Amino acid sequence: MDDLGVNLHYYGFRVYDPAVGRFTSVDPIAEKFAFVSGFNYAENDPFGHIDLHGLQQAKYYLHEGLKKFMKGWTNVVDQVKVSASNTYKKIVGSKSNDYAKHEISTSVTQSTVIGLNISQFLDESSYDRSNNYIGGSILEIDSKISFEPESKITINKGPIEASLSLKDNLREDKKSVTLEGGLNFGVVKASIFNNYSKSTNGNSSQKSGIKTSITTSENDSNKTSFGLSIYIEH
Secondary structure: OHHHOOOOEEOOOOEEEOOOOEEOOOOOOHHHOOOOOOOOOHHHOOOOEEEEOOOEEEEOOOOHHHHHHHHHHHHHHOOEEEEEEEEEEEEEEEEEOOOEEEEEEEEEEEEEEEEEOHHHHHOHHHEOOOOOEOOOOOEEEEEEEEEEEEEEEEEEEOOEEEEEEEEEEOOOOEEEEEEEEEEEOOOEEEEEEEEEEEEOOOOEEEEEEEEEEEEEEEOOOEEEEEEEEEEEEO
16 A cells, blocks of 8 residues: 555555554454454564464464565476376388488377476465465376377487477367487487477467386387476476
8 A cells, every 4th residue: 555655554354554563443353362452463473473364363484585485486396297198109101211210190198297386385365364274286187188190300320319399289279399309228218308389279388308208019100108207387
């Protein structure tokens, strides 16, 4: 309420006057706290406590600066995802030479993505008047099945490999491009990647991370593999 020049703080249920260290009206649930004034702030114990929504005292464990620092880091942590997937790929066409390979295929992938929502846990709106957590789950799990035609160009020299792939996710109606580089030891592959995808409605996302895959079966026209990746979703 500083824009009105009155220097008062609105807490949701009451207005606080920092000049006198008191609220300007009686606590709506003052009958529960008969041992203190109905105009008090944090039950007259402002050190380590706040007055939650202008109703009652709540413990304030984190210094404001530390809290902002943690929120900054939790926003980064919330972007980190772990994905496990099983992929069946049918190779439609392939051309190669000693150093490069162009492959056209279609694949079906079943994946599970796990992420965290720590920032919600630190959000004051996720707590009720008794300081009990009422927010949603901190752990987010998303399982899905995707069907994707793919065109992929791979360049390799020994175990060192780099690739560029274009995919069309028919189930989610979006296209993606992935640039990947790493080591390929035949059955086992480890790499870093950067993926950019955009759906037909204009929504886009970018993923950067590391992944490893194990080929469980393979012949000239089919390939089955298991993959595990850790990435940051922008």
